[in-house]
Amino acid sequence: MANLGKKILSAFVEVNDDKKPETEKQPSNKEGLPKTEPVPTVSSTTANTSYTTTANSSKFKEYFEKLFREANLPGPDYFEYSKMLEAMQAVPDEQVRFITAFAGLSVQGLDKQKLMSTAAQYLQLLETDAQNFHNTVDAALQEKVVEKKRQMEEKEKRIQQLTQEISALQNDLLNTQAEIKENEAKIEANTGGYKLESEAMKNRITRDIEKIKNYIQ
Structure with a gap:
């Protein structure tokens, strides 16, 4: 089941697989028609409207042609x-086309009942294939769109958080710079005042020493 899911998903987008694909024989369903494979389509990374309506038109025609050809039963149908x-x-x-075509195949054993029943089988084949197609689309959307959107939203939230953190850090930086300047100014002022007062005290003591020498015998 895992391999089938990967095979279906690879019809829409690139899926890494270390194992080389193996050719498998298509099993038949109860009507005698082979089970359908997912519809091949363009990668989601390159899909666009104009491409889908032009190049893909031929691709899908070839796909359904191959689908019917592989489902074709022995004998005319x-x-x-x-x-x-x-x-x-x-x-x-x-009307002439329909009658003439039937007449040409009736000689090979085709009757109206077989024509109608096999037409109904091909119609059922299309319905089964369409279900596989939609399942594949849902799987691709879940993995390549819904999940990617969720990851994008998480990253956007993370960016917002980081932006807030950066803003807070920038404010802290500005405050720290202002604090540094204020402290530098205070330290310089105190250093200058200390030097001036220290020199004044030294000069006073030096003068006092000289006066003591002179005045006290």
Whole structure:
């Protein structure tokens, strides 16, 4: 199941896988048609509207052509009938095309009941394939969009927190710078005052010593 999920998801976006893919034979369902594979589509990193409506149009046509061809049962059925209708597009009358195509295949054993039943099987094949397609889309959206959005929101919150922390640190820096200047000014003022008073005291003591020598015998 894990390998199948990775295979489905890889139809939309790049998925790293150390193991090389192995070719697997498609199992048949109860109607005799093979189980469908996820629809291949463009990577989410390069998808855009114009690309989807042009280049992908041919890609999806080839995909469904391959899907029907691999599901084709032995003998003539709706698949051969639809291909014959396509080949007769030059015939303007639609009823003539439908009748003529049926007549051409009826000689090979195709009857109306088989034509209708196999058409219904191909329709069921499309419905099953569409379900696989939507499951793949949901998985891709969850991993490549929803999860990425959640990660982006977390990073945005972290950026806001860091911005607030940076702002607080800048305010602390400005306050510290102002405090440093204030302290430097106080220290310089005190140092100057200390030196002046110290010199004055030394000069006073020196004068007193000289006076003591002279005045006291």
